[in-house]
Amino acid sequence: MSNQTENVLLGCVGAPYGIKGWMKITTYTDAPQSIFDYSPWLIKVAGKLVEVKVAQWRAHGKGVVCRFEEVEDRDDAARHTGCEIFVKEEQLEALGENDFYWRELIGMEVKNVKGYHFGHVDALMETGSNDVLQVKANARDGFGKKERLIPLVDGDVIKNIDRDARLIEVDWDPDF
Numbered sequence: 001m002s003n004q005t006e007n008v009l010l011g012c013v014g015a016p017y018g019i020k021g022w023m024k025i026t027t028y029t030d031a032p033q034s035i036f037d038y039s040p041w042l043i044k045v046a047g048k049l050v051e052v053k054v055a056q057w058r059a060h061g062k063g064v065v066c067r068f069e070e071v072e073d074r075d076d077a078a079r080h081t082g083c084e085i086f087v088k089e090e091q092l093e094a095l096g097e098n099d100f101y102w103r104e105l106i107g108m109e110v111k112n113v114k115g116y117h118f119g120h121v122d123a124l125m126e127t128g129s130n131d132v133l134q135v136k137a138n139a140r141d142g143f144g145k146k147e148r149l150i151p152l153v154d155g156d157v158i159k160n161i162d163r164d165a166r167l168i169e170v171d172w173d174p175d176f
Contacts, residue, residue, distance in 0.1 A: 007042055007049065007086040008103065010035050016077035017065045023077045025057075025064050025085070032064045033057075038091050043083040098154070100161060102131075108166045110135050110150070113159055116174045118148055133168070143175050 014024035027035040036057050042049040057066035071077055095101065102124045110118040110133065122136040131152040137145040150172050151157050160169040 006089045008089055008092060009084055009086055010038065010041075011085040013043065013080045013083045013085065015081055016074045017060070019074045021067045021071040021073050021077045022056075022065050023067070023071075023080060024060070025066055027064065032062070033059060035064070035085070036066070038087040042086040042088070043080065044086070045080070045083055049086065098161075100163075104163065105133070105161070105168070108161070108168050110168045110170060112174060113169060113171050116142075118150075118170075118172075118174065121168065122147070124152070145174075148172075148176075 010029060011025055011027040014026050016022065017024050025032075025035065029035045036054060040051045040053050043052055044050075052068045054066045055069045055071075057064060067077075068080070071080070092101070105121050105124060108121050110121060112118065117138060119135050119137040119141070121133050123134040125132050125134060133148075133150045133152055135148040135150055137147060150170055157170055157172060158168065159171055161167075162169075
């Protein structure tokens with residue numbers, strides 16, 4: 001990772017909610033209300049990041065709604081529809097040595113303990129029992145695979161994650 005501060009995408013602004021400047025928020029955090037643990041937000045407006053502060057927020061059904069400072073009516077809220085919500089990387093909680101944010105794993109190379117190169121992590125998905133790495137296979141994969149789904153189970157399947165080398169070592173059969 002570079003020394004330059006990165007902005008981390010946490011959600012986006014949805015449609016206006018009501019007439020007093022409230023907006024629906026789509027969050028990419030584990031719990032929707034967790035997005036409000038971060039302040040200020042940076043929202044992308046016309047290609048530029050603008051700092052905003054949330055004046056009020058509340059749960060709404062299974063999601064959340066909020067109002068920004070200086071947004072007083074539905075028309076003001078509508079101008080923010082579709083804007084992505086970012087925070088600065090240093091606002092994120094520091095994790096332990098063996099903990100990772102999903103965004104850190106995206107793009108890492110994946111090899112098994114015998115040295116077979118699977119490809120790189122293209123995405124992750126959440127399942128009921130554990131998270132799963134979606135590994136995009138190499139173009140010349142010896143087993144004809146285009147993608148592999150590898151459980152993100154520390155110890156059993158995931159043997160080592162090396163941040164510096166951007167490498168994940170797994171105990172996984174290449175034919176599976």
